[in-house]
Amino acid sequence: MAQTPADFVLDNAIWFSLTTGHSDIAEGDGRARRYPIGVSPLGAIQDTSDASFDALAALLQPNEEIALGSPTEILPTGGLEAFARMTLKQMVRSSLSRPIPEQHVVPLGTADVADMLTLIEITKPGPFRSRTHELGQYFGIRVDGRLVAMAGERLRPVGYTEISAVCTHPNYRGRGYGRGLVETLVRNIIDRGNVPILHVEKDNQAASLYEAVGFSIRQTIHLIGLRKPNAVSS
Structure with a gap:
């Protein structure tokens, strides 16, 4: 089956996010790009040629x-x-279709970063840094002033927006907070004319939550962590 433009974008979601929706903050050039270090550990290459890997290595300390x-x-x-x-x-x-948003959801921003990082440390949903919230909208649920659940947007490849950092404090799970946050984000993304996407670890049971709110599995993505050793010069 021939690959469609949508397939090409989603197969290379990080690259297209760095060259379209987040091109204004991306570091790099036509062969390799990355997010600023305080924003996200994600990067991408145009292709898997030696020249592209060399360009990526040049972006790293x-x-x-x-x-x-x-x-x-x-x-x-x-x-x-x-x-x-x-x-x-x-x-x-x-x-x-636009879901009904959770009524207890509140927007999160710079003033909430300390609380967001505390919740991330407890729940460990994936990489989240001090400036990650700058990638898109973030929402949370507070109970007696304490941030107990949150979710937000990360990748923005043309036509799509990724939902990320979905997490709930262990003491507050089972109350539908995660679903309410995801549905709020889905509504906002659809209202902007984009298609919501997300990524979840292969064996993470949260996939059933996402299927319950209308997501379906498209494909497998292989994530690799790379390190530039001291011996490599840029």
Whole structure:
């Protein structure tokens, strides 16, 4: 089956996010790009040529790490070392009807970063740094002033917006907070004319939550963590 433009974008979601929706903050050039270090550990290459890996290595400091995603396994060159691999399910919202948002949801911003980082440390939903909230809208649920659940937007490849950092404090699970946050984000993304997507670890049971709110599995994405050793010069 021939690959459609949508397939090409979603197969290379990080690259297209860095060259379209987040091109204004991306670092790099036509062969390799990355997010600023305080925003996200994600990066991407145009292709898997030696020249692209060399360009990626030039963006990194010695011992610095970066993560790339691809539908196929990545075999790095340019002296970069693979130190971690993870398999993700890429999910797309198949129905574009607008859900009813959770009433207890509040927007989160710079003033909430300390609380967001505290919740991230407890729940560990994935990489989240001090400026990650700048990538898109973030929402949370507070109970007696305490941030107990949150979710937001990360990748923005043309035509799509990724939902990320969905997490709930262990003491407050089972109350529908995660679903309410995801549905709020879905509504906002659809209102902007984009299609919601997300990525979840292969064996993460949260996939059933996302299926319950209209997401379906599109494909497997292989995430690889790369490190630039001291011996590689930029």
